[in-house]
Amino acid sequence: MINFGLNKLSKQQARTGLIFMMPWFIGFLIFGLYPMVMSVYYSLCRYDVLRIPQFIGFGNYEKLILEDPYFWTSISNTLVYTALRVPLCIIGSLLLAVLVNNAVRGVKFFRTVFFIPSIVTGVVLSVVWLWMFNPQFGLLNSFLAYMGISGPLWLLDPNWSKPSMVLMSVWSIGGGRMLVFLAALQGIPKHLYEAVDIDGGGWWAKFRNVTVPMISPVLFLWSVLEIIFSLQVFVEAYVMTQGGPLNSTMFYNLYLYNKAFNDFEMGYASALAWILMIISLIITIIQFRLSKNWVHYDGGAK
Amino acid sequence: MILAMGIFLFMPSDKAPDDGKIRLKYWMVSAMLEAPFHITEFNKTHKNIFIERTPLPWNEHEKKILTSILSDNPPDLIFLVTPVAKWATRLALTPLDEYIKRDNFDSTIFFPALWEEMKFKNNIYALPLYSNSYAFFYNKRLFREAGLDPEKPPRTWDELLEYSAKLTKRDAKGNYTQMGFIPTYGNVHTSVIMAWERGAQMLINDGTKVSLANQPTIDAFKWMADYYEQYNVKDVSSFQAGFGFAEQQGFVAEKLAMMVLDNSFPDQINHYNKNLEFGVAEIPTFEGFEPVSFSGSWWFAIPRGAKNKEAAWELMKFAVQKNIQLTEAEKQRELLFPSNSSAANDPAFLALNPSNKIFTNLIGHSKTPTIVPLAHDVFWREYIGAQERVIHKLQSPAEALKQAEKIIQMHLDETIEYDNYVRSKVLVN
Numbered sequence: 001m002i003n004f005g006l007n008k009l010s011k012q013q014a015r016t017g018l019i020f021m022m023p024w025f026i027g028f029l030i031f032g033l034y035p036m037v038m039s040v041y042y043s044l045c046r047y048d049v050l051r052i053p054q055f056i057g058f059g060n061y062e063k064l065i066l067e068d069p070y071f072w073t074s075i076s077n078t079l080v081y082t083a084l085r086v087p088l089c090i091i092g093s094l095l096l097a098v099l100v101n102n103a104v105r106g107v108k109f110f111r112t113v114f115f116i117p118s119i120v121t122g123v124v125l126s127v128v129w130l131w132m133f134n135p136q137f138g139l140l141n142s143f144l145a146y147m148g149i150s151g152p153l154w155l156l157d158p159n160w161s162k163p164s165m166v167l168m169s170v171w172s173i174g175g176g177r178m179l180v181f182l183a184a185l186q187g188i189p190k191h192l193y194e195a196v197d198i199d200g201g202g203w204w205a206k207f208r209n210v211t212v213p214m215i216s217p218v219l220f221l222w223s224v225l226e227i228i229f230s231l232q233v234f235v236e237a238y239v240m241t242q243g244g245p246l247n248s249t250m251f252y253n254l255y256l257y258n259k260a261f262n263d264f265e266m267g268y269a270s271a272l273a274w275i276l277m278i279i280s281l282i283i284t285i286i287q288f289r290l291s292k293n294w295v296h297y298d299g300g301a302k
Numbered sequence: 303m304i305l306a307m308g309i310f311l312f313m314p315s316d317k318a319p320d321d322g323k324i325r326l327k328y329w330m331v332s333a334m335l336e337a338p339f340h341i342t343e344f345n346k347t348h349k350n351i352f353i354e355r356t357p358l359p360w361n362e363h364e365k366k367i368l369t370s371i372l373s374d375n376p377p378d379l380i381f382l383v384t385p386v387a388k389w390a391t392r393l394a395l396t397p398l399d400e401y402i403k404r405d406n407f408d409s410t411i412f413f414p415a416l417w418e419e420m421k422f423k424n425n426i427y428a429l430p431l432y433s434n435s436y437a438f439f440y441n442k443r444l445f446r447e448a449g450l451d452p453e454k455p456p457r458t459w460d461e462l463l464e465y466s467a468k469l470t471k472r473d474a475k476g477n478y479t480q481m482g483f484i485p486t487y488g489n490v491h492t493s494v495i496m497a498w499e500r501g502a503q504m505l506i507n508d509g510t511k512v513s514l515a516n517q518p519t520i521d522a523f524k525w526m527a528d529y530y531e532q533y534n535v536k537d538v539s540s541f542q543a544g545f546g547f548a549e550q551q552g553f554v555a556e557k558l559a560m561m562v563l564d565n566s567f568p569d570q571i572n573h574y575n576k577n578l579e580f581g582v583a584e585i586p587t588f589e590g591f592e593p594v595s596f597s598g599s600w601w602f603a604i605p606r607g608a609k610n611k612e613a614a615w616e617l618m619k620f621a622v623q624k625n626i627q628l629t630e631a632e633k634q635r636e637l638l639f640p641s642n643s644s645a646a647n648d649p650a651f652l653a654l655n656p657s658n659k660i661f662t663n664l665i666g667h668s669k670t671p672t673i674v675p676l677a678h679d680v681f682w683r684e685y686i687g688a689q690e691r692v693i694h695k696l697q698s699p700a701e702a703l704k705q706a707e708k709i710i711q712m713h714l715d716e717t718i719e720y721d722n723y724v725r726s727k728v729l730v731n
Contacts, residue, residue, distance in 0.1 A: 050372060051393060069709075134543055135539075136544040150475075245690065246690050247687065
């Protein structure tokens with residue numbers, strides 16, 4: 001027996017601890033680690049679940065990068081969507097949080113009202129927006145027509161389909177993200193703002209030199225998370241457009257889903273999943289590197 | 303996703319008490335709420351077998367069936383509409399050749415196009431149960447309003463273009479309020495029918511080579527390009543966005559004067575818009591060519607590893623008989639077209655509906671939408687993609703079709719390679 005330098009009591013405690021950990025650990029092994037390891041293997045195979053896998057080395061990756069036009073379409077669609085959506089979400093939620101941070105009458109009511117839309121789940125939201133975007137009967141085009149503007153075809157026009165889906169995410173700017181920003185704003189010590197007042201600075205100086213640096217860890221966290229969420233965009237396209245028109249909303253995860261569950265090319269889909277993992281990882285590493293320049297943690301260290 | 307699972311949990315299933323009968327598990331991809339006639343009649347006449355019917359939601363059916371086979375607990379019989387070859391190549395089905403030979407089962411009772419679909423690599427894997435047959439529908443009232451003879455539907459695609467121009471109306475702002483024909487609206491791909499009429503062969507060399515950039519298909523795509531040149535894609539999409547299902551369907555709502563529709567529509571129209579005065583005719587063709595129609599089969603088959611194969615085969619033989627199919631057509635005519643050709647040609651069936659004669663006639667020279675069985679989904683995705691690119695003027699017909707052909711071929715090659723590999727490793731059947 002190896003003694004890890006533990007006495008009898010702590011050994012017993014360690015054993016009890018391990019036993020309590022087991023349900024999670026076994027669950028993780030079976031439902032977490034095992035599928036991940038298998039998906040690495042399957043990504044090197046042709047495999048359709050029903051039949052035995054055929055090992056083909058890096059064939060799937062080669063085909064993806066060199067021969068599959070939809071791979072690149074889906075990557076560029078997803079990146080464009082991410083680039084449009086993330087700033088809108090972060091800035092939108094931040095501005096809304098600043099608004100509802102004011103001690104005006106009925107602010108609790110406004111906080112609730114802004115939060116309500118985010119309770120709606122993705123599928124329902126997509127179905128509702130499908131009707132809002134309808135060029136003939138939709139709310140948006142009826143409103144535009146009232147203003148004398150002839151509205152676009154929204155989801156039916158390849159140039160408008162991605163911006164339309166970005167527009168949809170405005171719906172959720174009052175959700176959890178706003179609440180976290182609000183909590184961060186309320187944690188900013190008042191004396192910092194008083195210091196700006198004494199120096200004669202206005203609201204912009206307060207926002208720029210106190211608010212943003214003080215909540216920068218939260219902003220950073222959410223920009224990392226939102227980029228990861230946006231790269232995984234799926235429900236909107238699956239419900240509303242199925243990737244059309246002209247593949248303009250063929251996002252990465254939708255393509256992956258089609259490959260896995262329409263074509264049952266599990267090997268190919270596994271390869272796609274690992275590439276998305278690598279892309280997310282690279283973007284996150286870059287963000288962590290850049291964060292050193294603008295994120296301030298408590299204690300003043302950058 | 304959760305929604306779909308929820309629906310599945312509450313799916314009705316015809317359960318019976320434990321009485322020593324063979325429980326035949328029958329999974330059907332269909333929206334039918336009540337058990338079809340062949341099931342109720344079979345349960346009545348067969349004392350030792352009881353059929354447990356489970357409807358499968360369309361979105362989930364493939365996953366459900368594949369995982370059930372994989373976990374060695376498959377149903378005894380499945381009812382599906384996707385290509386038989388696609389399931390057969392995955393070794394998901396039991397070949398029926400032995401049973402057919404043993405019982406001297408007569409396969410000539412089926413329409414030939416439907417029977418062809420049941421084969422894969424010299425074996426028979428399924429029997430066709432129903433089909434749908436398509437024909438050309440037109441709105442007689444709108445014809446009269448436009449000054450056209452309501453008894454003279456267009457015979458050629460060029461004539462259809464002339465009619466269409468007369469049947470199209472715009473409002474003051476230039477938006478369409480009524481159109482004659484929209485070639486991309488509905489289940490039928492008009493351009494495929496056109497290509498077939500001109501003699502297109504889309505799969506050659508014994509099923510190993512895809513030929514999409516052939517002259518007939520290019521010509522069909524040119525017709526589509528010309529149509530959208532005249533009517534403008536954006537205006538048509540905007541008009542079409544106002545269509546929906548049931549009473550909102552374009553033809554039923556009398557916003558569209560002509561359309562290729564299936565045999566369920568006479569009843570649907572009767573149900574949703576009684577006052578619609580419509581005519582049914584043969585699908586148009588090109589000057590000097592024969593008309594061609596479009597029909598796929600709804601088929602049933604025994605999954606690999608099924609426990610009650612004999613009982614399942616018993617039901618299959620039972621359900622495709624002429625008298626069973628006839629009674630079923632009478633009871634549920636909005637859904638089904640018999641696969642048994644003597645049932646479809648029977649005076650009783652023809653009398654059910656004045657347009658049945660045309661449907662029965664057209665299904666005789668129809669082709670299957672399963673054009674490349676081993677790359678079915680990819681084929682249609684690419685075909686529709688190519689058509690979209692042509693309509694939006696991003697590519698010429700030949701360019702678009704060549705691109706699609708290349709991708710389908712790539713996929714087909716891989717599927718064949720994988721199939722050969724599996725067959726070399728596993729003892730098949």
